[in-house]
Amino acid sequence: MSVAVEIKEKEPKTEPKKMLVTGAQGVLLSLLEEGVDTIFGYPGGAIMPIYDALYDFSEQLKHYLVRHEQGGAHAAQGYARITGKPGVCFATSGPGATNLITGIADAQIDSTPMVCITGQVFSHLLGTDAFQETDVLGVTMPVTKWSYQVTRAEEIPEAIAKAFYIATSGRPGPVLIDITKDAQNATFEFNYKKWKKITSYIPVPKLKLAEVEAAAELINQAKKPFVIWGQGVLLSHAEEDFKAFIEKAGLPAAWTILGLSGLETEHPLNVGMLGMHGNYGPNLKTNECDVLIAIGMRFDDRVTGDLKRYAKQAKIIHIEIDPAEINKNVRVDVAVNADAKEALQALLPLVEQREHKEWVQSFFDAYKIEFDKVIREQLYPSTPGLQMGEAVRIISELTEGKAVLVTDVGQHQMVGMRYYNFKETRSNITSGGLGTMGFCLPAAMGAKVGAPDRQVIAVIGDGGFQMTIQELGCIFQYQIGVKIVILNNNFLGMVRQWQQLFHQKRYSFTEMVNPDFVGIAKAYGIAGSKVTEREYLQGQIKEMLEHDGPYLLEVVVEKEENVFPMVPAGDSVANIRLD
Amino acid sequence: MDTAPNYSDSEERNYTIFAFTENKVGLLNRIVIIFTRRHINIESLTASESEVPGVYRYTIIIRARYEQVEKLVKQISKQVDVLRASFYPEDETVFQEMALYKIPMTSLISGHEVEKIVRDSYARILTVDPQYIIIEKTGHLEETKALFEQLKPFGILQFSRSGRVAITKHMKDLSTYLREQAEAHL
Numbered sequence: 001m002s003v004a005v006e007i008k009e010k011e012p013k014t015e016p017k018k019m020l021v022t023g024a025q026g027v028l029l030s031l032l033e034e035g036v037d038t039i040f041g042y043p044g045g046a047i048m049p050i051y052d053a054l055y056d057f058s059e060q061l062k063h064y065l066v067r068h069e070q071g072g073a074h075a076a077q078g079y080a081r082i083t084g085k086p087g088v089c090f091a092t093s094g095p096g097a098t099n100l101i102t103g104i105a106d107a108q109i110d111s112t113p114m115v116c117i118t119g120q121v122f123s124h125l126l127g128t129d130a131f132q133e134t135d136v137l138g139v140t141m142p143v144t145k146w147s148y149q150v151t152r153a154e155e156i157p158e159a160i161a162k163a164f165y166i167a168t169s170g171r172p173g174p175v176l177i178d179i180t181k182d183a184q185n186a187t188f189e190f191n192y193k194k195w196k197k198i199t200s201y202i203p204v205p206k207l208k209l210a211e212v213e214a215a216a217e218l219i220n221q222a223k224k225p226f227v228i229w230g231q232g233v234l235l236s237h238a239e240e241d242f243k244a245f246i247e248k249a250g251l252p253a254a255w256t257i258l259g260l261s262g263l264e265t266e267h268p269l270n271v272g273m274l275g276m277h278g279n280y281g282p283n284l285k286t287n288e289c290d291v292l293i294a295i296g297m298r299f300d301d302r303v304t305g306d307l308k309r310y311a312k313q314a315k316i317i318h319i320e321i322d323p324a325e326i327n328k329n330v331r332v333d334v335a336v337n338a339d340a341k342e343a344l345q346a347l348l349p350l351v352e353q354r355e356h357k358e359w360v361q362s363f364f365d366a367y368k369i370e371f372d373k374v375i376r377e378q379l380y381p382s383t384p385g386l387q388m389g390e391a392v393r394i395i396s397e398l399t400e401g402k403a404v405l406v407t408d409v410g411q412h413q414m415v416g417m418r419y420y421n422f423k424e425t426r427s428n429i430t431s432g433g434l435g436t437m438g439f440c441l442p443a444a445m446g447a448k449v450g451a452p453d454r455q456v457i458a459v460i461g462d463g464g465f466q467m468t469i470q471e472l473g474c475i476f477q478y479q480i481g482v483k484i485v486i487l488n489n490n491f492l493g494m495v496r497q498w499q500q501l502f503h504q505k506r507y508s509f510t511e512m513v514n515p516d517f518v519g520i521a522k523a524y525g526i527a528g529s530k531v532t533e534r535e536y537l538q539g540q541i542k543e544m545l546e547h548d549g550p551y552l553l554e555v556v557v558e559k560e561e562n563v564f565p566m567v568p569a570g571d572s573v574a575n576i577r578l579d
Numbered sequence: 580m581d582t583a584p585n586y587s588d589s590e591e592r593n594y595t596i597f598a599f600t601e602n603k604v605g606l607l608n609r610i611v612i613i614f615t616r617r618h619i620n621i622e623s624l625t626a627s628e629s630e631v632p633g634v635y636r637y638t639i640i641i642r643a644r645y646e647q648v649e650k651l652v653k654q655i656s657k658q659v660d661v662l663r664a665s666f667y668p669e670d671e672t673v674f675q676e677m678a679l680y681k682i683p684m685t686s687l688i689s690g691h692e693v694e695k696i697v698r699d700s701y702a703r704i705l706t707v708d709p710q711y712i713i714i715e716k717t718g719h720l721e722e723t724k725a726l727f728e729q730l731k732p733f734g735i736l737q738f739s740r741s742g743r744v745a746i747t748k749h750m751k752d753l754s755t756y757l758r759e760q761a762e763a764h765l
Contacts, residue, residue, distance in 0.1 A: 149604070200760075201660075323657070
């Protein structure tokens with residue numbers, strides 16, 4: 001049996017670099033080899049050798065001292081989403097590592113490349129309930145794409161090289177490397193090779209032409225084709241191919257919240273948002289189209305509603321890189337198991353030029369109904385109370401749709417994504433799959449670090465803001481120029497909305513008595529202001545945007561507004577409610 | 580990942596899942612949590628080195644619907660260190676389990692009955708000690724269970740049954756799959 005020999009990883013031919021270093025230095029040298037220049041982290045006992053080594057690397061590796069490890073993980077996510085490079089975060093063993101978990105879980109479900117490095121107790125103490133010992137590998141296993149525990153310094157370069165390869169290849173995700181303190185202290189001969197292949201791992205399946213041809217045939221025969229796209233389009237950098245494809249075949253296209261900004265909001269074929277608080281047309285038409293073309297999305301339940309009543313009339317095409325997503329939630333007629341960019345490039349010459357004018361128009365007719373019943377009043381309210389929607393509209397107008405919008409979770413998130421008029425790709429950062437309150441502030445921080453020249457706006461609720469409010473400290477210390485807009489309704493608004501609609505207005509523990517947010521910002525040395533009346537809103541937003549450095553704007557909005565349209569949980573997308 | 584051909588229905592039945600993996604710390608955990616998370620009970624699990632050195636074979640038995648097992652196997656395949664995962668209904672595999680029974684020596688001395696049971700059930704006596712004997716029986720679950728019932732009156736001091744080991748009936752060998760897997764890299 002010689003197969004095992006044959007399938008061993010092929011050694012790269014380039015001469016490896018060699019030098020004697022500590023494990024801790026090896027970690028940092030490995031990061032440099034991977035092109036890392038930014039780290040979000042928090043020191044502690046078991047990771048001190050790495051931090052000690054970092055002291056000498058601070059020129060090449062810019063470390064941001066977050067105020068809680070969860071903030072570090074979300075910052076790394078924000079950084080990854082904006083740059084497309086993996087986010088890197090450091091934490092110590094035990095509580096440091098467990099504090100990362102929410103961020104790791106968020107990155108896993110939203111396919112965000114992230115490399116987490118945690119310190120661990122000495123290897124001879126493993127399993128002894130030593131001080132700050134937690135089985136980090138065990139507790140993170142369900143939420144990491146891959147993880148590895150290093151107990152010998154010699155393993156460090158290979159573990160980190162694999163970590164970066166796995167985090168960024170195929171469907172990206174978070175990986176965790178847990179390094180015992182003795183491995184950080186030991187010296188070894190540093191020798192780095194980038195990893196490009198793991199036998200047991202096929203990140204990008206080979207495109208099968210027959211699958212593409214079958215998809216093209218369905219699309220060419222379709223009378224009412226409908227495209228729904230997700231983050232896969234952005235992750236594979238397929239925005240241009242995607243646009244060319246829908247333009248040629250005349251396909252109306254709607255987005256999931258992670259696909260948002262992949263196609264400019266005002267593109268004539270961009271028909272809006274899918275799912276629970278999505279637009280009226282896309283939800284209705286899901287159950288009217290004859291061919292549904294899903295690209296780089298995973299039929300999340302917030303998108304599909306009741307699966308038994310989801311697009312049953314349609315033939316479904318699923319372009320998806322991860323084979324485990326195919327037929328997971330929705331049985332499809334044609335699966336194209338490939339990278340979105342590659343699939344779209346193959347598909348483009350095979351689809352026929354079409355316009356589907358009436359069909360596309362029907363989405364805009366639905367939009368008009370939605371505009372009259374819902375949108376106008378949110379963007380241009382006739383009542384005195386401030387609306388979240390109008391704040392977002394003004395932000396969108398004043399930034400000309402070119403800012404990075406980072407949102408938290410809840411009503412403001414839905415409103416932000418519905419009404420910001422995106423002009424550029426990779427401009428929307430939000431916690432989609434996990435719905436992590438507290439995501440926004442640190443993620444915005446990471447995004448601003450990753451794209452210092454872009455305007456980064458954290459639109460956030462009063463609830464979520466207080467979940468990771470401590471990162472104001474990090475924003476202040478490094479003068480990270482994030483613009484923070486708190487849409488404050490003094491309620492956990494989305495939960496309150498559900499209580500109103502589905503729990504007989506029993507507002508159980510959703511009303512919040514809030515502190516003076518602007519005062520808190522001031523205490524952190526961050527400029528800020530509060531607006532309660534419409535006549536000052538535009539001016540205050542303008543002032544915030546023009547301010548050099550971080551700024552906090554509290555917008556006090558109507559206390560009991562609801563987000564509509566809405567597909568009630570578990571209902572059919574066809575039963576979308578406008579009020 | 581590939582699936583059993585022409586076999587699809589919504590009835591719950593026993594399926595055998597095979598996973599071929601690298602021998603990595605924690606991989607068993609990664610595989611098991613795929614089941615736990617979905618509230619699916621594993622009936623039996625065994626792991627051992629396969630015919631290819633360095634490649635481990637997990638044999639996992641679950642009772643589930645076709646659709647469930649298909650999704651589970653995709654999730655297993657997705658694990659970075661899993662080389663290949665597949666699943667088969669019971670009748671497409673040849674399988675065996677082994678059971679050990681420890682009974683007091685007195686039961687053997689008091690008559691010929693135990694000896695007859697052992698002989699008739701194609702079991703064998705592994706160890707004889709002044710105080711006890713250990714009987715070994717390989718077979719399907721029903722057979723090892725039946726022997727248990729027969730030996731029960733004599734007093735079973737200890738009983739242990741292994742997980743199922745299984746081999747598929749079809750002819751494609753692991754090396755071929757692994758070669759295909761290696762070629763699947765772009």
